[in-house]
Amino acid sequence: MSTATVTPPDAEAKGAPKLILDARNVTMRFGGLVAVGDVSMEVREGEIVGLIGPNGAGKTTFFNCLTGMYKPTEGQVSLFGTTIPPKPRAVVKAGMARTFQNIRLFGNMTALENVMVGRFCRTSSGAFTSIIRGPKFRREERETTERAHELLKYVGLGASAHVLARNMPYGDQRRLEIARALATDPKVLLLDEPTAGMNPKETEQAMELIFKIRDSGLAVVVIEHDMRFIFTLCDRVLCLVRGEVLVQGTPGEVQSDPRVIEAYIGAADDEDEEVEALELETTFSAATHDEEDGR
Structure with missing residues (x-):
């Protein structure tokens, strides 16, 4: 079936x-x-x-x-x-990142915060640095926020950064899921x-x-x-x-x-x-x- x-083994060799x-x-x-x-x-x-x-x-x-x-x-x-x-x-x-058949956003978080969550896998601040909000934490937080804004604009949601995910139209929620997945690089x-x-x-x-x-x-x-x-x-x-x-x-x-x-x-x-x-x-x-x- x-x-x-x-x-072919030499496929990549041929360009x-x-x-x-x-x-x-x-x-x-x-x-x-x-x-x-x-x-x-x-x-x-x-x-x-x-x-x-x-x-x-x-x-x-x-x-x-x-x-x-x-x-x-x-x-x-x-x-x-x-x-x-x-x-x-x-x-x-x-x-490798994915979206889901049934939308799995954090409804009580803003669009910006949802994308920032996706970026977490690319940060390295430990628990102690995060608690005291040390220089490394602040730098990564700033970089994560900037990247999240970039991705929201990329998928056409730049004006919705501070809208709660649950209040967004259905199509926008789908695009937000894609932005969150893209945040993982x-x-x-x-x-x-x-x-x-x-x-x-x-x-x-x-x-x-x-x-x-x-x-x-x-x-x-x-x-x-x-x-x-x-x-x-x-x-x-x-x-x-x-x-x-x-x-x-x-x-x-x-x-x-x-x-x-x-x-x-x-x-x-x-x-x-x-x-x-x-x-x-x-x-x-x-x-x-x-x-x-x-x-």
Whole structure:
């Protein structure tokens, strides 16, 4: 069922972008349930990789394995060729950050304070220095505040620095989560359904922001159900079904694969299913035209 893409050993020697994230044969079992089965994925510098699949396909579980939320039953995850331990703090310090499907902001803190929290992993002041507010603490506090302001402006929230996170519009909360993740200075950013619940204008703004992040040199991995969004945005797409890789390739290759349509709506055995298949194919086709027009 799984179709894996193997990168030639001399690919980097021929000028291919540098390999940043390398997940090999990742498997996650919960008792007798295999939530993720033997999934491999490579992410290279400046690349946007999409992860799609029906509900329950194992996409978020795979993200949790990559970011240390879960310890994989089998397999390993490497950044820049070094295997990272399955601990969230170690993963973040190594250079990988994420957002969550369900927004996880500190609602009673301002936007600025939320971003400053993300920066904490890059500071080194000890408890004693923090208590007495010594010179090192004050310097790091000043630098953290300045960086947080920069990131808020970067994601378009410069005017909302002192607004409580819980009082911000939904789309702004999503962007705030991205700013907090960027505060960790990642080399690869994982976004779990960044446009869920957004209106078309907010979705377009999210796409522009992700392109901006990619153009700054970061690699991005995106889970998303919006087919037009994912096929317009991504350089490569992996489709997971029942925890395994069904197909992976360019957006054109994935959206033209009949197995992908079948995975979402089932085989077209009657007239209604044929109509649904036609509608999904139309969505894929529209995504292709958007990609050609946008690039």
